[in-house]
Every structure is written in structure tokens, then in C-alpha cells.
Amino acid sequence: VNSSAQVKAESDICCTSANGIGVVNSLKENKILFVPDEHLGRYLESKTKKEFIFWKGFCPTHYNLLPKDILRAKKEHPKAEILVHPECRLSVIDLADEALSTNGMLEYVKESEAKKFIIGTEMGIIHRLKKENPNKNFYPASENLICPSMKLITLKEVAESLEKMRYQIEVPEEVRKKAKKSLDRMLEV
Numbered sequence: 417v418n419s420s421a422q423v424k425a426e427s428d429i430c431c432t433s434a435n436g437i438g439v440v441n442s443l444k445e446n447k448i449l450f451v452p453d454e455h456l457g458r459y460l461e462s463k464t465k466k467e468f469i470f471w472k473g474f475c476p477t478h479y480n481l482l483p484k485d486i487l488r489a490k491k492e493h494p495k496a497e498i499l500v501h502p503e504c505r506l507s508v509i510d511l512a513d514e515a516l517s518t519n520g521m522l523e524y525v526k527e528s529e530a531k532k533f534i535i536g537t538e539m540g541i542i543h544r545l546k547k548e549n550p551n552k553n554f555y556p557a558s559e560n561l562i563c564p565s566m567k568l569i570t571l572k573e574v575a576e577s578l579e580k581m582r583y584q585i586e587v588p589e590e591v592r593k594k595a596k597k598s599l600d601r602m603l604e605v
Contacts, residue, residue, distance in 0.1 A: 417602075419452050420476070420586045425594035427451070429601040431460075433502045434517035440464045444605045455479065458504040459509060477563040478503040481536050485558040486511040489534045493555050499524065500557065512536060518560030526550055539564045 417540055423431055431439035433456055440460050442449065446464050452459035452473035458496050461468040481504050490498060490511075500512040509515045512542045516524055525533060525545055535542055536557035545554050577583045585593070 421595045423451060424598045425591045427595075427598040429605075430573050430598045431602060432517065434519055435602070435605065436460045436502070440466055445559050453503055455505055456503045458506050459515060460505065475501075475503045475563075476559055477538055478536075479505070479560055480560050481505075481508050483511055483545075485560075486534070486536065489555060489557045493532055493534055495531045496532035496534045496553075496555060496559070497528065498534045498536065504536060508536065515593050521545070521546065525552065537561065538566060540566065542546055573592045 418428075419427075419504050421587075429439060429443070437460060438455065439546060441464055443466070446466055447469065449469045449471070450460070451471035454470040454472055455474050455478065460466075460547075466557050478501050481500070483505075484516045486498060486500070486508055492497070497514070498512040499514050499516055500508055501510065501518065501521075502515045504515070514520075514524060521535065521537065521541065522545065526549060531551070531554045532555070532556050533545070534555050535545065539556050539559075539561045540563075542554045542556060545552070564598055573583065
């Protein structure tokens with residue numbers, strides 16, 4: 417889903433980190449060209465019986481998380497469960513207890529008996545995790561897990577966009593129609 421309308425318009429189907437395994441398993445094709453995130457694709461390939469061709473794209477925030485960060489965090493917090501995002505490198509995922517989407521992390525922590533967690537995704541989620549789970553402790557896997565793109569959007573700008581209809585994005589009708597097909601196909605899974 418983290419791609420432009422133009423990319424979606426050329427795609428057969430979209431997926432998210434949360435529904436990717438189900439989407440991939442729903443396809444009758446055995447060979448998949450996966451864009452834009454190579455690391456999410458590698459994770460999905462490891463969880464399915466499909467052959468992937470990868471685009472050399474990645475999430476810069478998750479790409480910055482390295483195995484040495486996980487090993488350091490685990491040494492500092494040996495009793496903590498390690499949760500990482502599936503857009504991380506497989507070498508990071510292999511060191512984790514779970515690879516989950518951000519929503520998957522929120523649900524997992526809520527249900528878990530564990531009291532300590534090392535979080536390997538954008539640091540902003542830690543505020544929500546603490547708020548929803550006040551009796552549990554959360555540690556960032558790295559202090560570098562800050563998404564510059566996410567930090568560009570402020571609450572003030574969101575309010576302005578809704579109140580004054582600012583920051584509108586216009587997509588050509590032909591692109592919109594083609595992109596909608598790949599999104600609709602995903603939602604059917």
C-alpha cells in the first residue's frame with residue numbers, strides 16, 4: 417500500500433504488512449514481482465510457497481535497524497520480547513520473537529503476558545503502547561527509528577486540511593480507476 421497511485425495503477429493487487437501473507441497466498445500465480453519494499457517481500461517469501469522477484473526499494477526507517485541493534489537491546493533488556501516490523505531485513509527478523517505490523521504489535525502486546533518489549537519499528541508507536549499498556553515496559557530497538565516522512569505531518573496541518581480543504585491531492589481519473597482495481601482486489605481477500 418505504501419506506493420504511489422501510479423504504481424498501484426500498474427499493479428495487479430496491493431498488500432500491507434498486516435495482510436501480506438493472506439494476499440500472497442490468495443494468488444494463483446507462483447511467481448510474484450513485488451514492489452516497492454524488498455524486505456517486506458523477502459519476509460513474505462519466507463512465509464509463503466511463492467517465488468518472488470524483488471524491487472530494490474525499502475523503508476529507510478526499518479532499513480536502518482541492524483542486527484547489532486537487536487543484540488545490544490537484548491543484552492540491555494534480556495527478559496524483553498523482541499517485536500520487529502516485517503519491513504526490516506531478514507537478518508533482524510531472525511533475531512526477533514515476532515515480526516508484526518504496527519497494528520499487529522498493538523494487539524500482540526495487549527494480549528501478551530510478557531511485561532517487557534523491545535520495539536523494532538518507528539518510535540512513535542511506543543507512546544501509544546505505553547498509554548494502552550501502562551503496566552508494561554517498552555524499549556526502542558534503536559534510537560534511530562524515526563520516520564522523517566511521518567514527522568512532516570502535524571496535527572495542525574491535519575486540522576487545516578479538514579477545515580480549509582487544504583493540501584488536496586488530485587489523481588488523474590484514469591490512474592484512479594486503475595489503482596482502485598488493485599486496492600479492491602486486496603480488499604476481497
